[in-house]
Amino acid sequence: MALIHKFKQGENYYVLDVNSGAVHIVDKLVYDILEDDQIKPKTEILEDLSDKYDSEQLSEAYDEIQELAEDGVIYSKDQYEDIANSSMDDRDYIKAICLNVIHGCNLRCKYCFADEGEYHGHKGVMTLEIAKKAIDYVIKRSGPRKNIEVDLFGGEPTMIMDTLKEVIKYARDNEKKWGKTIRFTMTTNATLLTDEMMDYMDKEMVNIILSLDGRKEVNDNVRIKPDGSGSYDDIVPNIKKMISKRTKGKTYFVRGTFTRANTDFYEDVMAMVNEGFREISIEPVVLDPESPLALREEDIPTIFANYDKLYDDMRARRKEGKDEFNFYHFNIDLQGGPCIYKRISGCGAGFEYVAITPQGDVYPCHQFVGKEEYKLGSIYDDSFDSEMSKKFKEAHIYNKPTCKKCWARFYCSGGCQANNVNFSGDMKIPYEIGCKLQKKRIECAIALKAEALGE
Secondary structure (H helix, E strand, O other), X not given: OOOEEEEEEOOEEEXXXXXXXXXXXXXXXXXXXXXXXXXXXXXXXXXXXXXOOOHHHHXXXXXXXXXXXXXXXXXXXXXXXXXXXXXXXXXXXXXXXXXXXXXOOOOOOOOOOOOOOOXXXXXXXXXXXXXXXXXXXXXXXXXXXXXXXXXXXXXXXXHHHHHHHXXXXXXXXXXXXXXXXXXXXXXXXXXXXXXXXXXXXXXXXXXXXXXXXXXXXXXXXXXXXXXXXXXXXXXXXXXXXXXXXXXXXXXXXXEEEEOHHHOOOXXXXXXXXXXXXXXXXXXXXXXXXXXXXXXXXXXXXXXXXHHHHHHHHHHHHHHHOOOOOEEHHHOOOOOOOOOHHHHHHOOOEXXXXXEEOOOOEEEOOHHHOOOHHHOXXXXXXXXXXXXXXXXXXXXXXXXXXXXXXXXXXXXXXXXOHHXXXXXXXXXXXXXXXXXXXXXXXXXXXXXXXXXXXXX
């Protein structure tokens, strides 16, 4: 099991103490002394490295490392496995839902996991009655949790904006009685937004995710209308207007997807920055390996090079103090961050978070919709499969053999359960390409934050 992780980013050498999360920027000598799982005996270090370094310097550095290890500053022990296993019988309360208000879309994105918004035959539109029942279902299972997140999702949710307003009104009229605070978010392709919609969304949505895939030629190759034409010219003006309306305390992300057709996605991030967007996310596509847009093993060096370019650009902007932007996957908190339970268990799909379809069926998350073997229940008969839910809870990092040994386990939390199932058929076997990309992003994120804290 890795106790430390060494990596080089830019011109600096980094050492992450896996269990404590402490990050050290070190020189090349210290970097070469350290091993992932233990420090070698001093005689062995002196013998192995005497041709590269002065023996006295090696000896002094070795002794200092040993002191740090004895103090638990480096090579610290894992204290969390017992916590993970002892929490298995605790009762869980739902804190967030993905309300799939419409399984239909006005675009035909080529990489859509939801079959162009129709969820592989599960298309439909959520009625106000079902939406209210869905909210009631979650409130009943939220227990003592005060804050409840509701993500309005599709398809394209703005296609039924009038219904959404009634759903939100229902929540606002009752949240005091329930003793809850309902926080709404929305994911939209931004093509249908009007001024009236945007004003309303700014008032009611704590976060808005606006979809765009970067450069015009990239976006218009994959985010297409039913007639095959591109959507860029419809999207960008609306995103700009929506962002301009965001009031203090309200957040947004411009979210893109990169595929095999644009593994040079650094250019897409820059295109977004040049449009004035400052909160950006570009996610790697996850598709069946047979798809021409699916990422492959041979694409990884190019993808890594683009993450490095992004790191270099963001670092230079910070040093120069100008035109900075936030890249979602490079966000990391080295001084606090998520609680250890979340680091162990991830997003909570299937036990703290569920998706509800237009038909009122309950699934672990939106990416499981249509996989009947993972259906958790229905709002109509108030059912919830607690045994299935427990399987999701038990699929934490200590029950995933690959993750248990991995240095990145407390940052990726075992990866996306849906991706794991789609590629291996088992939640406990991580999606391999996803793991490699995640680890590279974590290194870039750690380096950016550690340097900023050290300045």
